[in-house]
Amino acid sequence: MIDGRPIAMDGRLVQTILVRDLTTAGHNLLASMEQADVWNQLKRVLTPAEVASLSLKQLSALILELSERAIRKKLGLD
Numbered sequence: 764m765i766d767g768r769p770i771a772m773d774g775r776l777v778q779t780i781l782v783r784d785l786t787t788a789g790h791n792l793l794a795s796m797e798q799a800d801v802w803n804q805l806k807r808v809l810t811p812a813e814v815a816s817l818s819l820k821q822l823s824a825l826i827l828e829l830s831e832r833a834i835r836k837k838l839g840l841d
Contacts, residue, residue, distance in 0.1 A: 792823045795827055795830035796826055798833060801833055805825070805829065
């Protein structure tokens with residue numbers, strides 16, 4: 764993420780971030796997450812708490828790996 768900020772409501776911090784701009788890596792991550800089979804596989808294996816405990820770097824690496832595997836499988840390379 765290049766630019767973002769927490770959103771506050773009624774003086775309380777909400778667990779939401781308004782993202783204004785992304786790096787190329789951020790765009791690549793979101794594109795990989797948009798693949799239904801990748802996102803569904805991630806949700807099937809990890810609980811929301813486990814996903815939340817991962818660093819962004821770890822989550823990115825995991826999603827990109829799942830995405831690559833899905834593409835290779837569709838192309839018959841695995």
